[in-house]
Amino acid sequence: MRLQRDVMPFQIASVRKFCAAHALKLYDGSMEPVHGHNWRVQVRVSADKLDAIGVVMDFHELEHLIDQLVVPWHNRHLNECPPFTTELNPTAENVAFHIGRSLKLPSGVTLLSVEVWETDENSALFEL
Ligand SMILES: Nc1nc2c(c(=O)[nH]1)N=C([C@H](O)[C@H](O)COP(=O)(O)OP(=O)(O)OP(=O)(O)O)CN2
Numbered sequence: 001m002r003l004q005r006d007v008m009p010f011q012i013a014s015v016r017k018f019c020a021a022h023a024l025k026l027y028d029g030s031m032e033p034v035h036g037h038n039w040r041v042q043v044r045v046s047a048d049k050l051d052a053i054g055v056v057m058d059f060h061e062l063e064h065l066i067d068q069l070v071v072p073w074h075n076r077h078l079n080e081c082p083p084f085t086t087e088l089n090p091t092a093e094n095v096a097f098h099i100g101r102s103l104k105l106p107s108g109v110t111l112l113s114v115e116v117w118e119t120d121e122n123s124a125l126f127e128l
């Protein structure tokens with residue numbers, strides 16, 4: 001008997017990396033010193049069923065969709081790149097949020113989460 005699940009049975013994830021500087025606006029309105037990170041982004045998506053060839057979506061298509069967002073940030077200063085110029089503070093949380101809200105996934109594929117590492121030790125998770 002199939003268990004009642006509120007999660008889709010199939011998930012895939014892709015990881016993309018980019019290098020970028022940022023500087024957070026702090027609680028007192030000051031800016032932290034500009035510094036760089038080797039950022040790591042993991043996007044996890046799901047589907048209720050596999051497509052005609054047995055995939056949720058092609059890994060390379062998911063990689064391409066992520067790259068459309070992060071490649072323009074590569075070797076740049078995030079504070080000079082939309083949406084971090086005015087709308088969002090360039091925190092790891094907001095990097096994950098912006099990627100999550102911007103991805104245009106194929107029909108039948110649902111975003112589960114975006115996790116962003118700014119260092120090997122620290123990551124932020126945007127999860128739906
Ligand atoms: N929840 C979050 N906390 C912090 C973020 C963030 O995006 N989300 N970002 C920062 C700083 O931008 C920075 O990355 C951390 O600076 P620091 O504490 O100096 O750590 P670094 O790895 O850059 O340098 P160290 O070698 O560890 O000193 C802070 N918090």
Ligand SMILES: [Zn+2]
Nearest residue numbers: 022035037118
């Ligand atoms: Zn930082």
